[in-house]
Amino acid sequence: MRHTEKTDQSIVRRKRAIIYCRVSTDKQEQDGESLEYQEEKCRRYAELLDHDVLVVLREVKSGFIHYSYREQLTLARKMIRDHLADMVIVWDLRRFSRNFVHSAMIFEEIEAAGGVIVSVSENIDNTLTGKLIRSILAWSAESEREKILEYANRRWQTRIELCLPVGTGFAPYGWQWGDKAKTFYVLHPEEAPVRFSIFHMFVKLDMSIRGIAHKLTEDGIPTATQSRRSTMLEAEALPGGVSTDELPRPTQTKKPKGLTWTTAAIYDYLTDEASMGTLVICKEKKVLGGDGKLRHVPHPERKVIPNGIPAIVSQSMFERAQRKLATNRVEKSQPLHNPQDFLLKGHLYCATCGYKMQCRNHRTSGLSFYYCNKFGNIYDRCPHMPSIRTNVVDKTVWDDCCQLFERLDLIQAKIEEEIEKSLSNLLEDSTGREQIAALTAAIDFAKQERAHHLESSYYYNLITQDIQSKMEQLQRYEEECMAAGTVAAASATYKERVMEFLEFINVIKGNYHNATFQEKRNALDVLGVKVSIRKLESGEKEIDVTYSPLFTGVNTS
Secondary structure: OOOHHHHHHHHOOOOHHHEEEEEOHHHHOOOOOOOOOHHHHHHHHHHHOOOEEEEEEEOOOOOOOOOOHHHHHHHHEEEEEEOOEEEEEEOHHHHHOHHHHHHHHHHHHHHHHHOOEOOOOOOOOHHHHHHHHHHHHHHHHHHHHHHHHHHHHEEEEEEHHOOOOOOOOOOOOOOOOOOOOOEEEEEEEEHHHHHHHHHHHHHHOOOOOHHHHHHHHHHOOOHHHHOOOOOHHHHHHOOOOOHHHHHHHHHHHHOOOOOOOOHHHHHHHHHHHHHHHEEOOOEEEEEEEEEOEEEEEEOOOEEEEOOOOOOOOHHHHHHHHHHHHHHHHHHOOOOOOOHHEEEEEEEEEEEEOEHHHHHEOOOOOOOOEOOOOOOOOOOOOOOOEEEHHHHHOOOOOOOHHHHHHHOOHHHHHHHHHHHHHHHHHHHHOOOHHHHHHHHHHHHHHHHHOOOOOOOOHHHHHHHHHHHHHHHHHHHHHHHHHHHHHHHHHHHHHHHHHHHHHHHHHHOOOOOHHOOOHHHHHHHHHHOEEEEEEEEOOOOEEEEEEEEEEHHOOOOOO
8 A cells, every 4th residue: 555655646746748849940950959859858858857748849930929929839838827737848948939028928927827947958947046047048049139130131231232142042043143152143054045935925926924834834844943943862962062053953853843834933034124134132021020920021222233134135025025914914814716806906995984995796796896894883884885896996097097107207207306305304314313322422421420339329220210211212212213214225115116117107108908917906006096985975986096195296187
């Protein structure tokens, strides 16, 4: 009986423990204090003191996010509150949080519920002196995190000041690093032609984004994912001094993921300004919210560098792609069976409600016509809802354009006058550059003054706020100057389009009705034709044709 009582008392005295292990990232899990390493040390401690380990909770999350958004830590706290466990064992106190206030709240909650916190590597007791040391370590963890951020940001901030790429990770698809220091880009011999072919298929061949993605996948062109992933096995098999970056791109594939081209990737390449040679440094930054989720926000240090990267496509082709993307939803989402029956698609509007008129073929007769489709809401529907046959309005509008073509000399004079006016305004506008120079000098002076004060002091924070406001103003001026700088290139692009249009008029002069469907569409785009259909009380349709403001002084009579 005595032996049984002693055994029961020994079982009751064993404390129930929870082992909590945490790392910030998957890379930290592989290097340094991994989850397995922390668990092994905590288990040894529990076996040494004869504690009963109930569960091992593992977590891969940052210690800076709010502790209530970490599921495994929340479970450990709940078990302590419900008296299902007596203690929480961690490798060190930084596993709880890298925020001083959060750490203090976790300690208070666990101890108020009768639980005990045990740090294996630090071996701190629960006396007043131990609690003081524990608070100092929590403060040290938060301070260490701030230093890590400072060291991590110092390198890319220096590169930005020198107008160099940030130099982290892989080069964008289509380029490769020109040197080991990653200070400039050069065209990739295999990827750059693929990126150019995307623009060619979209602009020249009039293929849809989905069609381009299918074409690249069917041809077996490696995606960006395939080109950039490498396995640890390949790295171990390489000879000494050779990195995976020096291997051909196809040999760097890690897993059979990303084998197909997606519409999202094609769209990103078509809208990326780097394709025409404009390098954007620090587009966005990741911000860790209070809920533990990453968000992308505009970077305050964003900088645009014209001609900072080798161009793959010309600026004219890039701008044509942007114009096509603006109307891509209308043009490609509902393709017509006979698109050549609708010459004025996208140029026809209802004069009553202002909505763009849609194209349709009659179900029984097969006749094609335009119609106003604003009839979904009975309280806001178009009162007239006009419709008109295509053979009537298309012929009327094209005849009106042909009369304008006869005034060729006046059209060319108008175009050249407009282009010269834009270029002269650009050359005379030097105010923006002067403001940028003045702001840059003011920011440099403020940074020198800030270096004379202690960090986090009143004057230091005051000057920092002033620098931040000036940086935002500088970014705004640079964007405005960049927009003004594209006027010359845009004028050259527009001139190129118009010269093609004038060449078409000269070649087919006097025989405009024999022009192809695509030639007619290009002419309508250059002229900026807008047709309004108004339904009169008598039931007849009134057709009003207007042109781009560039041709307002050219009479069709």
